[in-house]
Amino acid sequence: MSEFHATLYGDDAERATQMKDRLDQELPGSVASNAEMVRTLLDLAEESLE
Template sequence: MMTQITLRGDDSETFEKVRERIDRELPGSEPSNAEVVRVLMDESPF
């Protein structure tokens, strides 16, 4: 199964910041969108 999401505004900026943070913490490969979304969901207050 495949799910697509669209992020806009602050959510999009947060996504890019998390992607950059993961890249800094785990150098060597670019994190996948799924990895970044997983981190966003873990950090979400919902």
């Protein structure tokens, strides 16, 4: 199993927090964790690239 770790600081961390809040508000269900947020953003990125 692979693992991916990222640490965000400053403006990037604030932006990630804001995006998590936005996803919670705009998508069905909720984004319970940072990992779930990243999975959701990966899904959205893949959709936009297809």
